[in-house]
Amino acid sequence: MSIRTQYPGGEAVPVRFREAGDVTLDLAHHDGRVDDCWLGLNTHEFTLLWRLAEQPGACISRQLLLPDVWRLPCATDHRTLSDHVDQMRDRLKPFGLDNLIAADRDGGYFLNLRFMTGVR
Known part of the structure; x- marks a missing residue:
């Protein structure tokens, strides 16, 4: 998971903000x-949403998310991942954004582009 952006001249500058639809993530x-x-x-929810916002609309498998978010060498427990997604959906529900995070049939997750700013 990259938190740096390359600028002209070759220097890398940390990215502080990332957009996930109407949600602004602040590193x-x-x-x-x-x-x-x-x-x-919480830490895992933030890291998961930051990771999904890195590639909006792209489905990221559970096997990739667990090492990125939990720093686990292998995918061991998908239930924990789905629990965190459910908690985030509950946090987003008052804003009408509970469908911002979607799941595919294989257990991966992605930011639902229909709920992204300017795409509705």
Whole structure:
């Protein structure tokens, strides 16, 4: 998972913000907000949403998400991943964004482009 952007001249500058639809992720606060309301994401929820926002619309398999988010060498427990997705959906529901994170038939997750800003 990359948190750096390459700029002209070759220097890498850390990226502080990433957009996930109407959610602004803030790396410094390790949280997300909708407008002025912080979501109170835990570390795994934040990292998962940051990772999905890195490639909006691209389905990322459970086998890739577990090492990226939990730093586990192999996919061991998909239930924990689905629990965190459910918790994030609950946090996003008051904003009408509970469908921002979608699952595919094989257990991967992606940001649902229909709920991304400017795509509705």
